[in-house]
Amino acid sequence: MVAINLIKKLDTADGSIEAHFELELQEGEFITLFGASGAGKTTLLRMIAGLEKPQSGKIEVNGEVWFDSQKKIDIAPQKRKVGFVFQDYALFPTMSVKENLLFAAEDDEQRKNVASLIEMVELTSLENRLPHSLSGGQKQRVALARALVRQPKIILLDEPLSALDPTMRQKLQNELAFIHKKFGVTTLLVSHDVAETVKLSDRLAHVEAGKIVKICPPMEFFSHHTLSGKLQLIGEVLKIEEDFPITVVTLLVGSSVVKTIVTCKEAQEFQIGSQAIISSKAFNPILMPVR
Amino acid sequence: MESEFLSTIALTFKLASITTVILLFIAIPLASFLVFSKMRFKSIIEAIVSMPLVLPPSVLGFYLLIAFTPSSAIGSFLGDHGIHLAFSFNGLVVGSVLFSLPFMVHPIQSALSQVPPSIFEAAYTLGKSKLTTMLRVILPTIRHGVISGIVLAFAHTVGEFGVILMIGGNIPGETRVASIAIYDEVESLNYDVAHQYALTLFVVTFAILLLVYTLNKKSLGAR
Numbered sequence: 473m474v475a476i477n478l479i480k481k482l483d484t485a486d487g488s489i490e491a492h493f494e495l496e497l498q499e500g501e502f503i504t505l506f507g508a509s510g511a512g513k514t515t516l517l518r519m520i521a522g523l524e525k526p527q528s529g530k531i532e533v534n535g536e537v538w539f540d541s542q543k544k545i546d547i548a549p550q551k552r553k554v555g556f557v558f559q560d561y562a563l564f565p566t567m568s569v570k571e572n573l574l575f576a577a578e579d580d581e582q583r584k585n586v587a588s589l590i591e592m593v594e595l596t597s598l599e600n601r602l603p604h605s606l607s608g609g610q611k612q613r614v615a616l617a618r619a620l621v622r623q624p625k626i627i628l629l630d631e632p633l634s635a636l637d638p639t640m641r642q643k644l645q646n647e648l649a650f651i652h653k654k655f656g657v658t659t660l661l662v663s664h665d666v667a668e669t670v671k672l673s674d675r676l677a678h679v680e681a682g683k684i685v686k687i688c689p690p691m692e693f694f695s696h697h698t699l700s701g702k703l704q705l706i707g708e709v710l711k712i713e714e715d716f717p718i719t720v721v722t723l724l725v726g727s728s729v730v731k732t733i734v735t736c737k738e739a740q741e742f743q744i745g746s747q748a749i750i751s752s753k754a755f756n757p758i759l760m761p762v763r
Numbered sequence: 764m765e766s767e768f769l770s771t772i773a774l775t776f777k778l779a780s781i782t783t784v785i786l787l788f789i790a791i792p793l794a795s796f797l798v799f800s801k802m803r804f805k806s807i808i809e810a811i812v813s814m815p816l817v818l819p820p821s822v823l824g825f826y827l828l829i830a831f832t833p834s835s836a837i838g839s840f841l842g843d844h845g846i847h848l849a850f851s852f853n854g855l856v857v858g859s860v861l862f863s864l865p866f867m868v869h870p871i872q873s874a875l876s877q878v879p880p881s882i883f884e885a886a887y888t889l890g891k892s893k894l895t896t897m898l899r900v901i902l903p904t905i906r907h908g909v910i911s912g913i914v915l916a917f918a919h920t921v922g923e924f925g926v927i928l929m930i931g932g933n934i935p936g937e938t939r940v941a942s943i944a945i946y947d948e949v950e951s952l953n954y955d956v957a958h959q960y961a962l963t964l965f966v967v968t969f970a971i972l973l974l975v976y977t978l979n980k981k982s983l984g985a986r
Binding site for chain 2 (some may be wrong): 558619
C-alpha cells in the first residue's frame with residue numbers, strides 16, 4: 473500500500489497556494505489524477521519520486537518510509553524504487569533502445585529481463601536504433617519499458633500519451649492496460665483524457681487547486697449520477713454546426729466520429745475540444761454484429 | 764636555428780595541450796555550476812569567467828606578473844613552496860588557463876543548458892548517481908559542446924600573445940612560444956624565420972579545425 477500525505481507551496485497563475493494531497497493506493501491499484509493544468513498533479517508525482525521536496529508530510533510505500541518531515545527522513549530519488557515516465561519521454565539520446573534499458577538495469581537478472589521487456593513493447597526489431605529515429609509512440613514505449621526494468625514499487629506516468637495522435641494514443645492505452653494487468657504494479661497516472669482515464673483506472677482522483685476533492689471510480693465521476701442511461705459514451709466535441717432550430721454536434725468517440733443533435737440552447741454548453749457524454753436508454757440503440 | 768625552431772613549436776603545442784587538459788577538468792564542473800546553481804552571486808562568477816573575452820591581454824598579464832613577482836604576497840608565498848611562476852613555463856600555463864577559460868566554458872555551458880532537465884531526472888529515478896549521470900548520459904549528449912570547447916581553447920592558447928609576453932618574456936626553450944617568436948623575428952627583420960613560424964601555425968591550426976569539424980559532421984550525420 474502507498475500512503476501519501478503531503479503539504480507543498482505551489483506557485484500558480486493565480487498566486488501561490490498551499491497544496492495538501494492525501495491519497496492512499498492499494499497494492500496493484502491504478503489511480504488517475506485528473507484535473508486542470510496547474511492544479512499540482514505533476515508536482516505530486518515529482519514529490520513521490522523525490523524530484524521535488526514537500527514542505528511537510530509523509531510518503532510511505534509498502535511499509536517503507538520515503539519521506540517524513542517530522543523524522544527528517546528524505547530518501548534520495550535514486551533510492552526510491554519508482555518508474556517515472558516523463559511527458560517528453562526523456563530517453564538518453566546517445567544510447568540505443570536496448571542501451572537505454574540496460575543502463576537502468578542494476579543486476580544480471582534485470583539485464584536478462586531487458587530483451588523480454590523490449591519484446592513486450594514490440595520494439596525488438598528497433599532495439600539498436602537511437603531514440604531520435606523513433607516515432608513518438610515508439611519513444612513512449614521505450615520510456616515505459618525502461619521504467620519497468622528496475623521492477624519499481626510504483627509507476628508514475630506524467631501525461632505519457634498527451635503528445636501522441638489519437639490512434640497511437642488508443643493503442644498505447646491498451647498496452648498500458650495490458651502491462652498493468654501483467655505486472656500488477658501500483659500506478660499513478662496524470663491525465664486530461666477522459667477516455668484514457670475511464671479505460672485504465674480503478675479510481676479517479678479529481679485534483680483541484682492542490683487538493684484531491686473527490687476519489688471515485690471514473691465512470692461514477694463522469695456520469696455525475698444524474699443520468700440514468702444504460703449506454704454511455706464519452707467523446708470529444710469536434711464540430712458544432714447550428715442549423716436552426718437544432719444544432720448538429722460532431723463527436724470523436726474512441727476513433728469513430730459520431731453525429732448527434734441538440735437544441736440550439738443546449739449547444740451553448742459545448743465547446744469544440746471539450747468532453748461530452750452521449751447516453752441512451754437501453755431500448756434505443758440498434759445493435760448489429762459486425763461482419 | 765632548426766632545433767630552436769622545432770623546440771619553439773613543440774613548446775607552443777605543449778603549452779596548448781597542457782592548458783586544454785587542465786581547462787577540461789575545470790570547465791565541466793564550472794559550466795555545470797553556471798547552468799544549474801541558483802546562487803545569488805552566480806552572475807559575478809559568470810562575469811569573471813567571461814572577463815578575458817573583453818579584457819586586453821596585457822591587463823591580465825600585468826596583474827599576473829605583479830602577483831607572480833617574488834616581492835608580492837602571492838609570489839613570496841609560492842616561492843616559499845618552491846613555485847616560481849614569473850618568467851617560467853608553469854607561469855605560462857596558469858596565465859593561459861585563465862585567459863582561455865571562457866573559450867572552454869561557454870560552449871560546454873550552452874550545450875548543457877540545452878539538455879532537458881527530465882534527462883537528468885530520468886537517470887536519477889533509474890537509480891543513477893549525479894556522477895554516473897554526468898559521465899554516462901550527459902557528457903556523451905553534450906560531446907559536441909565539449910569538442911568545440913577543446914578546439915577553441917587549444918587554438919586560442921596557440922594564438923595567445925599578450926599575456927605570454929607579459930608574464931613569460933621570451934626565454935628560448937622555456938617561455939618562447941611561436942607567436943612571440945614571430946614578433947621577435949620580425950623585429951630583427953628575419954622575415955624567413957618569421958614565415959616559417961607563421962606558416963606552421965597557419966597550417967597546423969587549420970588542419971586541427973578541419974579534422975574536428977569533419978569528425979563532428981560525420982558523427983552528427985550518424986546520429
